[in-house]
Amino acid sequence: MTVTVSVGCDFSAGHRVLGLSGSAAKCGNLHGHTYRAVFSFVHGTMEFDAIKAILRVMVAELFDHGFLVGRDDEFLSYLREHKLKHYVIEGPPSTEAIACELARRAIHALPLTQLVCVELRAGSDNVATAWSTEGTWHAD
């Protein structure tokens, strides 16, 4: 039997996702969400409180009240020029892509743990979960 432990971290951030059509085209406007990330690990060697503390600092420093911007988004130069807090995501900063980036960061911050998945909620309706397959993270 495998036991997992999960840690939730809330943060607020702005983003925009360019190139969507139909009702999703509105995502191309600058806007923000209150996100809830839930990191699930195989219960192992680290104390639960230590995992929680490291993840919450990581999320606060890198993501909270920043702008999640795609590397190819022209808005990135504005953020850099005005020294605004931002985090560059490879490709469009969709909920799925952000979940995968949170997973990569969590593994880097907690190398002694075994991350199972990261569930990311953007508002009350949208949820993406990042899973690892042979070391590569993907979301569904």
Ligand SMILES: [Zn+2]
């Ligand atoms: Zn959005």
